[in-house]
Amino acid sequence: MNALDNIRDNITDESAAYGYTLSIWGSGALLLNKYSMDPGAILAFVFGGVIGFALLAAISFRGLFEEVESPDVDHIAASMIHIFASLGSVLITYLVITSVENFSKPLVFLIGAHVTFTYNLLLVLEELVSEDIYRLENQ
DSSP states (O other): OOHHHHHHHHHHHHHHHHHHHHHHHHHHHHHHHHSOOOHHHHHHHHHHHHHHHHHHHHHHTTSTTSOOOOOOOOOOGGGGSOIIIIIHHHHHHHHHHHHOOSOOHHHHHHHHHHHHHHHHHHHHHHHHHHHHHHHHHTO
């Protein structure tokens, strides 16, 4: 395998996780910058992320205890950049925390849930847009 094949495989495998990591880290950093968060607040943020992920799983698989099949999905390179998904979810976090004056652990929980939920919804939108662009350029 040559170096470009290796890089292609790496970024294809890591694409969704890289964007999600940027979203979670960016939103968490914004929260930490705005509020002096104690461990309980940090745990509320993480728990919110877990609940957001569980909600997505329950919706997309029509239940949490359904069998999961994972077909190989073809991507185009533009869909792996995650400009909308990563920046969009962090921007929403920024807008929320700059408009809310009082810190609360429920707020941090909701932001954790929103980042997971919003990132994944924007990821779908990003994929659809990039596929449309690809189709237009190949007509």
